[in-house]
Amino acid sequence: MTTDVQTLSQPRTKDRVSFFASPRAIPYMLLLPAIVVILSVVLVPLLVSFWTSFTAYNLTKPATLFQFVGLRNYQRLLTNADFWWAFGRTFVFVTITLNLEMLLGLGLALLVNKITWGQRTLRTIMMFPMMFSPILVGFQFKYIFNDSIGLLNNALFDLHIISQPIPWLVDGTLANFSIIFAEIWMSTSVFAILLLAGLMALPKEPLEAARVDGCNPLQVFQHITLPFLMPFVYIAMTIRSLDVARAYDMVKIMTNGGPAGRTELLWTLMTRTGYQNSQMGMANAMGYVSIILSIVFTFYFYRKLVAARTFMGGAQ
Amino acid sequence: MSRLTIEKPWQRWLIRFGVFVAMAILTVPGLWVVLTAFRPNIEVLARPAVWIPQNPTLDNFARLFGLSSAQQGLPVLQYFTNSLVISITSTFVAVVIGMAGGYSFARFSFKGKATLFLAFMLSRTVPGVALSLPLFIIWARLGLIDTSFGMILVYMAVNIPFTIWLTDGFFRQIPVDLSEAAQIDGCTRWQAFWKVEFPLARSGLASAAIFAFLTSWNEYALASQLTRTTASKTMPVGLMDFTAQFTVDWTGMSAMAVLIIIPALVLTFVVQKHLIAGLTFGGVK
Numbered sequence: 048m049t050t051d052v053q054t055l056s057q058p059r060t061k062d063r064v065s066f067f068a069s070p071r072a073i074p075y076m077l078l079l080p081a082i083v084v085i086l087s088v089v090l091v092p093l094l095v096s097f098w099t100s101f102t103a104y105n106l107t108k109p110a111t112l113f114q115f116v117g118l119r120n121y122q123r124l125l126t127n128a129d130f131w132w133a134f135g136r137t138f139v140f141v142t143i144t145l146n147l148e149m150l151l152g153l154g155l156a157l158l159v160n161k162i163t164w165g166q167r168t169l170r171t172i173m174m175f176p177m178m179f180s181p182i183l184v185g186f187q188f189k190y191i192f193n194d195s196i197g198l199l200n201n202a203l204f205d206l207h208i209i210s211q212p213i214p215w216l217v218d219g220t221l222a223n224f225s226i227i228f229a230e231i232w233m234s235t236s237v238f239a240i241l242l243l244a245g246l247m248a249l250p251k252e253p254l255e256a257a258r259v260d261g262c263n264p265l266q267v268f269q270h271i272t273l274p275f276l277m278p279f280v281y282i283a284m285t286i287r288s289l290d291v292a293r294a295y296d297m298v299k300i301m302t303n304g305g306p307a308g309r310t311e312l313l314w315t316l317m318t319r320t321g322y323q324n325s326q327m328g329m330a331n332a333m334g335y336v337s338i339i340l341s342i343v344f345t346f347y348f349y350r351k352l353v354a355a356r357t358f359m360g361g362a363q
Numbered sequence: 364m365s366r367l368t369i370e371k372p373w374q375r376w377l378i379r380f381g382v383f384v385a386m387a388i389l390t391v392p393g394l395w396v397v398l399t400a401f402r403p404n405i406e407v408l409a410r411p412a413v414w415i416p417q418n419p420t421l422d423n424f425a426r427l428f429g430l431s432s433a434q435q436g437l438p439v440l441q442y443f444t445n446s447l448v449i450s451i452t453s454t455f456v457a458v459v460i461g462m463a464g465g466y467s468f469a470r471f472s473f474k475g476k477a478t479l480f481l482a483f484m485l486s487r488t489v490p491g492v493a494l495s496l497p498l499f500i501i502w503a504r505l506g507l508i509d510t511s512f513g514m515i516l517v518y519m520a521v522n523i524p525f526t527i528w529l530t531d532g533f534f535r536q537i538p539v540d541l542s543e544a545a546q547i548d549g550c551t552r553w554q555a556f557w558k559v560e561f562p563l564a565r566s567g568l569a570s571a572a573i574f575a576f577l578t579s580w581n582e583y584a585l586a587s588q589l590t591r592t593t594a595s596k597t598m599p600v601g602l603m604d605f606t607a608q609f610t611v612d613w614t615g616m617s618a619m620a621v622l623i624i625i626p627a628l629v630l631t632f633v634v635q636k637h638l639i640a641g642l643t644f645g646g647v648k
Contacts, residue, residue: 074471081464088520096497178627180581182599201412292490296583314492334493345488
């Protein structure tokens with residue numbers, strides 16, 4: 048990377064020298080290594096994947112990489128019921144989990160904020176799920192939701208609530224409930240911790256003023272606490288939407304899309320198509336759909352974050 | 364807020380109860396896995412369920428490292444080494460490169476700044492599974508499949524955008540005046556950075572580094588496709604070895620899970636304060 052910098056700054060033309068020697072070039076020079084890495088490891092692959100999505104590329108037949116088929120992969124996707132089920136399920140999954148995580152995170156932050164003694168310990172415990180690799184979260188819940196030896200069924204048995212094992216991961220509906228539960232367990236902390244940090248930074252004066260003016264707690268929350276918390280909500284949403292796809296790891300180990308494709312998300316379907324069925328062209332077309340979905344989510348919350356930041360009078 | 368609101372005793376107990384239930388849900392699953400790691404397999408399969416371990420044992424860990432004659436060991440030590448090498452190297456490079464980028468965003472105004480920043484963030488948005496498809500094709504042609512070097516490159520790219528975001532926030536919290544004062548006293552900008560700004564940002568940089576390390580350490584989607592053998596398989600990928608067999612080896616998997624979680628646990632405790640500050644104030648101010 049350093050050699051790039053040197054070759055670029057070789058004196059070739061007069062104005063080029065003056066630009067690279069001028070202070071104006073410094074910020075770009077500092078960013079150059081980062082740009083080079085992202086270009087070569089993210090952007091170039093994305094271009095390859097874009098090209099591949101218009102070919103009939105099959106892993107077992109390398110020559111097919113250059114067999115251009117136009118929009119055929121996309122056409123097939125649009126008429127493929129499995130794809131639409133996976134797409135719809137992913138969309139619903141992300142919407143349900145993000146909203147519930149936000150609400151539960153807010154609730155948890157408000158509760159912990161009320162507790163004065165031992166708050167630091169509680170915050171540490173809240174960090175607990177954040178340390179877990181998604182693959183570990185998946186394993187943990189695969190174990191807990193196991194119908195014959197799982198913690199949950201064992202507890203229900205011993206409390207005499209059930210007499211037959213509940214097939215948490217074997218029944219389609221229950222399996223979807225289980226993966227949503229696992230996802231919420233994994234990520235509610237992100238919201239709780241960031242919102243708690245927001246609550247602790249909340250200025251006291253407006254709260255006192257509102258109370259003196261006779262606002263009830265609900266009004267205080269709605270008109271003072273919540274607007275102040277919004278930037279923190281957007282930070283958490285942005286961070287979360289950056290890596291919604293890590294649900295893949297969890298689902299992969301818990302159900303691997305099963306039973307009978309009932310928990311198949313876009314991400315699991317993609318790897319099945321690409322690596323197991325070797326249909327790389329088709330898989331990359333799906334990949335593009337998932338990339339656009341992620342980018343739209345992140346971009347939306349990022350714009351909200353920038354707007355909230357400007358509203359708070361910050362820099363940028 | 365707590366000092367403003369006067370709760371009735373029953374309300375206070377309700378809050379405590381709510382917090383207790385929430386904390387139980389957050390901790391019990393993990394603790395249960397840890398308990399299982401120290402149980403013999405018979406106890407896990409027993410019916411009725413055995414709640415408290417009757418015969419705590421270290422056999423599961425011995426088995427992982429091939430120390431027990433009962434079952435052939437998995438190359439867990441090799442996976443552990445791979446994970447360490449890949450995570451530490453990619454973290455170090457990502458932090459150096461990301462720090463330069465973050466400093467640039469924090470201290471300079473230049474053409475295309477906002478767009479570039481957004482472009483970095485959006486590059487992080489690309490799902491690992493979607494990125495793994497083209498990387499698999501390219502890495503295969505370059506001979507980088509199943510090499511630590513290939514994984515290090517990938518994790519560098521994964522970690523740089525977030526490092527830029529965090530360090531940008533940390534550098535913006537340091538007043539510009541400090542570096543300017545040093546420059547008036549005769550330092551070059553380069554010296555001023557290393558003597559004034561770097562020491563002040565050091566704790567923030569440490570947490571950015573730990574965050575990057577944890578991301579690499581825990582990553583599965585990319586590693587599962589780009590690694591094949593003991594030459595580069597990481598711990599999360601190795602965990603799946605247990606499910607490839609005829610039955611799921613719950614105790615073995617639990618023991619491996621404990622090995623994955625320990626470094627993450629230690630590092631997160633070390634860094635938690637800076638991490639929260641970095642995420643919130645780096646983002647808001």
